[in-house]
Amino acid sequence: MTILVTGGAGYIGSHTVLYLQEKGEEVIVLDNFTKGHYDALLNTTYYEGNLHDDELLDKVFTNHSIDSVIHFAASSLVGESVADPLSYYKNNVLGTHHLVNKIVEHGVKRIVFSSTAATYGEPDSIPIKEDDSTIPTNPYGETKLAIERMLKWCEDAYGLKSVSLRYFNAAGADPESRIGEDHNPETHLIPIVLEVANGQREFMKIFGHDYATEDGTCVRDYIHVMDLAQAHYLAVRKLRDTKQSGVYNLGNGQGFSVNEVLEACRNVTGRLIPAREAPRRPGDPAVLIASSEKAKQELGWDPQYSELETMVQHAWNWHKEHKDGFIK
Ligand code: UDP
Numbered sequence: 001m002t003i004l005v006t007g008g009a010g011y012i013g014s015h016t017v018l019y020l021q022e023k024g025e026e027v028i029v030l031d032n033f034t035k036g037h038y039d040a041l042l043n044t045t046y047y048e049g050n051l052h053d054d055e056l057l058d059k060v061f062t063n064h065s066i067d068s069v070i071h072f073a074a075s076s077l078v079g080e081s082v083a084d085p086l087s088y089y090k091n092n093v094l095g096t097h098h099l100v101n102k103i104v105e106h107g108v109k110r111i112v113f114s115s116t117a118a119t120y121g122e123p124d125s126i127p128i129k130e131d132d133s134t135i136p137t138n139p140y141g142e143t144k145l146a147i148e149r150m151l152k153w154c155e156d157a158y159g160l161k162s163v164s165l166r167y168f169n170a171a172g173a174d175p176e177s178r179i180g181e182d183h184n185p186e187t188h189l190i191p192i193v194l195e196v197a198n199g200q201r202e203f204m205k206i207f208g209h210d211y212a213t214e215d216g217t218c219v220r221d222y223i224h225v226m227d228l229a230q231a232h233y234l235a236v237r238k239l240r241d242t243k244q245s246g247v248y249n250l251g252n253g254q255g256f257s258v259n260e261v262l263e264a265c266r267n268v269t270g271r272l273i274p275a276r277e278a279p280r281r282p283g284d285p286a287v288l289i290a291s292s293e294k295a296k297q298e299l300g301w302d303p304q305y306s307e308l309e310t311m312v313q314h315a316w317n318w319h320k321e322h323k324d325g326f327i328k
Contacts, residue, residue: 009036
């Protein structure tokens with residue numbers, strides 16, 4: 001029984017591949033390597049290509065006895081999605097349509113889908129629960145929500161079981177520092193702050209300091225990437241054991257402000273890390289915190305690295321040794 005991981009060379013994908021392998025699962029990866037890294041795969045078997053390539057998908061499903069698919073491959077930058085929504089509909093919605101079509105054609109019955117907190121838009125209340133309203137405020141969230149809904153209808157029509165995992169803010173790196181986070185361009189808070197600590201940027205910008213939060217900066221729910229990986233493994237197991245589909249939030253349940261993240265980075269790195277106040281980033285809600293009770297109860301999810309300083313420490317261990325990220 002092999003698990004196909006699409007987008008397995010990306011940040012969350014590669015950590016999930018590593019986690020699955022440590023649990024004894026057979027894994028293969030499909031990635032187009034526009035954002036993913038060869039070096040993030042360590043020694044995993046991979047196929048290089050796009051989800052739109054039906055011939056390649058046929059080859060993958062024919063060459064391997066795939067029992068489940070974990071689907072990460074997607075475009076995932078909010079700002080880019082606002083500037084170029086059509087490319088997001090193409091890569092995310094149409095790409096997944098091709099993939100699911102082949103999943104159904106080849107008789108695979110399980111898919112775990114990488115979704116996002118961006119499906120909610122402005123939260124109704126905090127902490128956010130899975131049945132709160134979903135009104136995305138950007139095409140990225142909109143395309144992920146469209147896929148969640150497509151999967152629901154595919155269950156009714158074709159018996160395809162699915163778990164959609166809505167991540168909050170992925171952070172940290174493999175505790176053994178074999179792989180880490182490397183985006184180009186980098187837009188995420190923790191790696192940007194660590195680039196300042198590494199002397200690669202002069203200062204970091206705090207986007208907005210007049211939010212209705214305790215210290216005026218945005219509050220987010222940071223969750224360790226290996227804890228996300230664990231949830232994917234548990235989701236596959238749940239689909240194998242119970243055949244029950246579901247949608248789950250994955251977050252820490254506690255929020256940290258931009259200032260708190262900055263302070264944690266200063267403590268962990270022992271570096272000064274200059275910061276400047278900057279205007280708000282358009283579209284940023286003040287507070288996003290998940291309720292992850294459902295994932296804990298139904299998947300048996302048990303996050304191991306909930307301390308902010310642990311996440312920053314693991315990220316820093318990798319970043320300070322890989323200033324230029326992955327080489328390949
Ligand atoms: N942020 C910031 N400076 C940066 C990058 C991010 O102040 O250089 C803030 C951003 O406004 C948000 C939080 O840090 O409130 C987390 O942003 P990130 O892009 O990491 O994740 P998001 O919450 O957008 O998914």
